[in-house]
Amino acid sequence: MKQPHIQLKLFAALTPLSPENSDRVPIEPGISIKELLDHLDIPIVKAHLIFINGVKRSLETRLNGGERVGIFPPVAGG
Amino acid sequence: MKNTLSHRLNTLALKASLTDGTPCRTISAAEVIHLADDTGITGRMVEIAALREQILPDRYLRNMKTLSEADQIRLLESAVCIVGLGGLGGLVTETLARMGIGRFYLVDGDMFEAHNLNRQLLSSIDRIGMPKVEAAVMRVKTINPGLEVNATGAFLTSENADTLVGSCNIVVDCLDNIQSRFILEAAAKRAGIPMVSAAVAGISGHVTTIFPEDKGLENIYGPEDQLNMAKGAETRLGCLAPGVNLVASLECMEVVNLLLNPQKALRNRLLVIDLEDHTFETLQLA
Structure with a gap:
């Protein structure tokens, strides 16, 4: 069975932490966002805004593959 | 009634056209300032009065027709x-x-x-x-x-x-x-x-x-x-x-x-x- 993938977009100061294959990150089905970030060494405290397929979700949301995941750190500049 | 703002705006209005050729009447930014000084109201109020007479302050010509005159009045208000x-x-x-x-x-x-x-x-x-x-x-x-x-x-x-x-x-x-x-x-x-x-x-x-x-x-x-x-x-x-x-x-x-x-x-x-x-x-x- 083919391993599922997600598309991961890290914004702002998180961008340098993007995995090389960010358009096609392999995942274990059912993995939570928190577990995924731990696996990718992305600091959870900076994962302020989490979006899955364009909708705000939480660290506990689980992935099945095929999702577009976006993570925004806190941003406050003007 | 010759000295009302409405009368003066209509007297000063110039025939013009939008870039698509639509005819319109305009009043210059300089005339707005002059009328504001003369009547003791703000230029903003003069511009609103002009727009109500379907006279476009020329500074807003390129806001038309994405904005209507009513829209422009709403912004000015x-x-x-x-x-x-x-x-x-x-x-x-x-x-x-x-x-x-x-x-x-x-x-x-x-x-x-x-x-x-x-x-x-x-x-x-x-x-x-x-x-x-x-x-x-x-x-x-x-x-x-x-x-x-x-x-x-x-x-x-x-x-x-x-x-x-x-x-x-x-x-x-x-x-x-x-x-x-x-x-x-x-x-x-x-x-x-x-x-x-x-x-x-x-x-x-x-x-x-x-x-x-x-x-x-x-x-x-x-x-x-x-x-x-x-x-x-x-x-x-x-x-x-x-x-x-x-x-x-x-x-x-x-x-x-x-x-x-x-x-x-x-x-x-x-x-x-x-x-x-x-x-x-x-x-x-x-």
Whole structure:
């Protein structure tokens, strides 16, 4: 069975932490966002805004593959 | 009745045409100033009176037909409070003055420093040390002396917030720290007016519009009582002019939408941009 993938977009100061294959990150089905970030060494405290397929979700949301995941750190500049 | 404003406007009106050939009547910016001086009302009021006579102040010719004359009147009748007059607020002030927002409440206690020159539209080498609010008032008056400006050279606080936003239709958050944004949001909610809010880091940022009954900033930054930071990624990435100017323009369009087509506003939605890879995406917050 083919391993599922997600598309991961890290914004702002998180961008340098993007995995090389960010358009096609392999995942274990059912993995939570928190577990995924731990696996990718992305600091959870900076994962302020989490979006899955364009909708705000939480660290506990689980992935099945095929999702577009976006993570925004806190941003406050003007 | 020969000396009424209406009669004088109709006498001074010139035949002209829009760029698509549509005939119209116009009145020059100079005549607006002259009529305002002569009648003792503000240029903004003269412009509204002209538009009601289907006479276009020539400064708004290129706003037609994306805007109607009724739309232009609505903008001129509106009051917008802009809090923070740095990168976001400078461009928001400039753009809304050119769009024809009639009344401005400008708030900032800061002064220009050299490190503002990379992006802040109202800063210049000869204005280092000048209060930002002073530069903003000058800019609005240079663009259109008929616009009404109320200036406050102080930082937003819990104590002054209600007074600052209380007379406005909309407040625009152009601040640079998270705590002040929550103070402004609370004041806007108490005043029963919407707040356009944006933030930038590097060449990325986001913008949203918060109505009084919405969850608002908590959706973006988490609960206020659990805030453990004042600043965000901008402390590491700085703020670059293309990102700031783009996000400020998006805030301006939110103001225009709120006044003319409120159903189009980014309510419970967050428009995120990242110029690094040309990302533009509207996300659902609730």
